[in-house]
Amino acid sequence: MRIGIDVMGGDHAPETVVxxxxxxxxxxxxxxxxxxxxxxxxIATAMAQAGFDAAQVDIAHATQAIEMGDHPAKxxxxxxxxxxxxxxxxxxxxxxxxxxxxxxxxxxxxxxMYTVKSVEGVVRPCIPTFIPQANGxxxxxxxxxxxxxxxxxxxxxxxxxxxxxxxxxxxxxxPRVALLSNGQEEEKGNLLTLAAHALMKNSRNFNFVxxxxxxxxxxxTIADVIVCDGFVGNIVLKQAEAMYALAHEQGVKNExxxxxxxxxxxxxxxxxxxxxxxxxxxxxxxxxxxVMILQTERVIKAQLAEKxxxxxxxxAHA
Amino acid sequence: MRIGIDVMGGDHAPETVVxxxxxxxxxxxxxxxxxxxxxxxxIATAMAQAGFDAAQVDIAHATQAIEMGDHPAKxxxxxxxxxxxxxxxxxxxxxxxxxxxxxxxxxxxxxxMYTVKSVEGVVRPCIPTFIPQANGxxxxxxxxxxxxxxxxxxxxxxxxxxxxxxxxxxxxxxPRVALLSNGQEEEKGNLLTLAAHALMKNSRNFNFVxxxxxxxxxxxTIADVIVCDGFVGNIVLKQAEAMYALAHEQGVKNExxxxxxxxxxxxxxxxxxxxxxxxxxxxxxxxxxxVMILQTERVIKAQLAEKxxxxxxxxAHA
Numbered sequence: 001m002r003i004g005i006d007v008m009g010g011d012h013a014p015e016t017v018v019x020x021x022x023x024x025x026x027x028x029x030x031x032x033x034x035x036x037x038x039x040x041x042x043i044a045t046a047m048a049q050a051g052f053d054a055a056q057v058d059i060a061h062a063t064q065a066i067e068m069g070d071h072p073a074k075x076x077x078x079x080x081x082x083x084x085x086x087x088x089x090x091x092x093x094x095x096x097x098x099x100x101x102x103x104x105x106x107x108x109x110x111x112x113m114y115t116v117k118s119v120e121g122v123v124r125p126c127i128p129t130f131i132p133q134a135n136g137x138x139x140x141x142x143x144x145x146x147x148x149x150x151x152x153x154x155x156x157x158x159x160x161x162x163x164x165x166x167x168x169x170x171x172x173x174x175p176r177v178a179l180l181s182n183g184q185e186e187e188k189g190n191l192l193t194l195a196a197h198a199l200m201k202n203s204r205n206f207n208f209v210x211x212x213x214x215x216x217x218x219x220x221t222i223a224d225v226i227v228c229d230g231f232v233g234n235i236v237l238k239q240a241e242a243m244y245a246l247a248h249e250q251g252v253k254n255e256x257x258x259x260x261x262x263x264x265x266x267x268x269x270x271x272x273x274x275x276x277x278x279x280x281x282x283x284x285x286x287x288x289x290x291v292m293i294l295q296t297e298r299v300i301k302a303q304l305a306e307k308x309x310x311x312x313x314x315x316a317h318a
Numbered sequence: 319m320r321i322g323i324d325v326m327g328g329d330h331a332p333e334t335v336v337x338x339x340x341x342x343x344x345x346x347x348x349x350x351x352x353x354x355x356x357x358x359x360x361i362a363t364a365m366a367q368a369g370f371d372a373a374q375v376d377i378a379h380a381t382q383a384i385e386m387g388d389h390p391a392k393x394x395x396x397x398x399x400x401x402x403x404x405x406x407x408x409x410x411x412x413x414x415x416x417x418x419x420x421x422x423x424x425x426x427x428x429x430x431m432y433t434v435k436s437v438e439g440v441v442r443p444c445i446p447t448f449i450p451q452a453n454g455x456x457x458x459x460x461x462x463x464x465x466x467x468x469x470x471x472x473x474x475x476x477x478x479x480x481x482x483x484x485x486x487x488x489x490x491x492x493p494r495v496a497l498l499s500n501g502q503e504e505e506k507g508n509l510l511t512l513a514a515h516a517l518m519k520n521s522r523n524f525n526f527v528x529x530x531x532x533x534x535x536x537x538x539t540i541a542d543v544i545v546c547d548g549f550v551g552n553i554v555l556k557q558a559e560a561m562y563a564l565a566h567e568q569g570v571k572n573e574x575x576x577x578x579x580x581x582x583x584x585x586x587x588x589x590x591x592x593x594x595x596x597x598x599x600x601x602x603x604x605x606x607x608x609v610m611i612l613q614t615e616r617v618i619k620a621q622l623a624e625k626x627x628x629x630x631x632x633x634a635h636a
Contacts, residue, residue: 028321075327134564134567134568145500148500148508148509149508149509154608162404180553181549182463182466182548182549182553183550183552189466190466190467190547190549191466191467193549212558213552213553214552214553214554214555214556214559214560215556215557215559215560215563216556216560217557217560218560218561218564219560228575229508230500231499231500231507231508231511231550232549232550232553234500234501234532235498235500235531235550235553236532236553236555237532237534238531238532238533238534239532239533239535239554239557240559241532241533242532242533242534242535242536242537243536243561246452246536246574246575247570247572247575249452250452250572250574250575251571252565252570252572252575254565254568255568256564256568257564257568257570259569284468289378295537
């Protein structure tokens, strides 16, 4: 398998990314090879500095880089030789099996939609985030931020997409899917979640367990997959980040609160596109880049995109 | 001042409420007198058990109680001699200056809307919740749950109502009002918050400081009043509750996390109605009941309803 990595993406690129690549190198499976997209001279310099043998990876030269200040949607087209654009074209031609970047989320999404595109039948792709559970497990929250405004059928489909991810990547059999709401009872919700609840309740595509309240999402007792729109998902995710920051700032030493550290998860795959695309945190550290790469390998291995296609196809013929 | 208290409301009523009343007794100002609404025999028994002299409060007999299983909207009318209904009628007749209950939130709201009613010009009343800040202060989140579906002008008005509360009850001069969103930049948001942002930016009724992200709401650096719809507010509030529960469960001893304990705040006033109405947590402990009563005294003293009327009146003539 060939794992594409945007070396120019992220606050501390390319050095941090190259060091993350180096750390991931020893942990990837034998048949996995990394392909680094970016300025070949800068990559060579960073690799030499890090003492990493350039023969252990492939390098795909790209003369441009999409910067955080660029307009994400326009940058992808205005910079056709950027590391993100070159990476996505390689992904579309199947020269690589997955592509990961800690660069511009917007450009990554535009790239995915322009090149590999959504799986047919997917209303809108989404991204999950991992929520540590007090029972030691992980739950998924979808959508963690791609779609600020959702329709009920989108939330219902996020349930299916999240369940496919939870089963195939996290190995959870028959994942419990819940809808995040302002009350556990079926009649609690806003107009969006009330309509989504009705659709989810009748869906045969996943194991719907009803609503879940915000005070239950960290305990593992109700759900493996928690569905919400991307606006709410962003706020939940950022609030968890705040708690980690607070615990840190307050000098709280606790294993559970430590699990809120995003560096442990290293990025989120886009669910619902025709290949493996993983978006890392813009502030990614070496550790976060390493985990992003390992996570990309795991998602490629799980054949997530194929599983989504099969599910939607079965669905269409059901 | 006469503070009305529903003695039949809450999971552990009437005993817990009576004990909360007893604890509040010593801390109220000289001119403040409590009026207890409920079954006079049950109250007398609970007071005798607690060793509390019945002459220190007034008792307003009510033969019925609204139970948690009752339909909140219907219960208020179907049980005209319930402690909540009798309390609200006394409030409307100004026999008491404020009314507090740890009973059914729904019945309390219906009671408020049927009797004292919204201040003219208030689109929808709202409730704040207190958010502890790492700098030791408190911020307000409005709406914490009353209005699951909001229009942009409601969010804008919550900003004004929250600012009035922050100034007059919390004593914050020129409170900074921010809109909770999925990005700090003006162009980030969902359709609702984008439209609300435009209104808030142009409002002269409060000091709008722009968007605030979920990871910034606990640090006191950006805002004193954080505005969101009641669906999002409920999820933020419950997530904070979860963090407190997790910290507790994990044996984390930390002053800051301890401040997430709702018992410290004792209830939320309804902002935008023509009197002082305070709703306590259904699980209120003795300590929480005590704080609810002290909070009611504070809101009455601050003449919150009058301040809202004045602000809306100025607004109408502006």
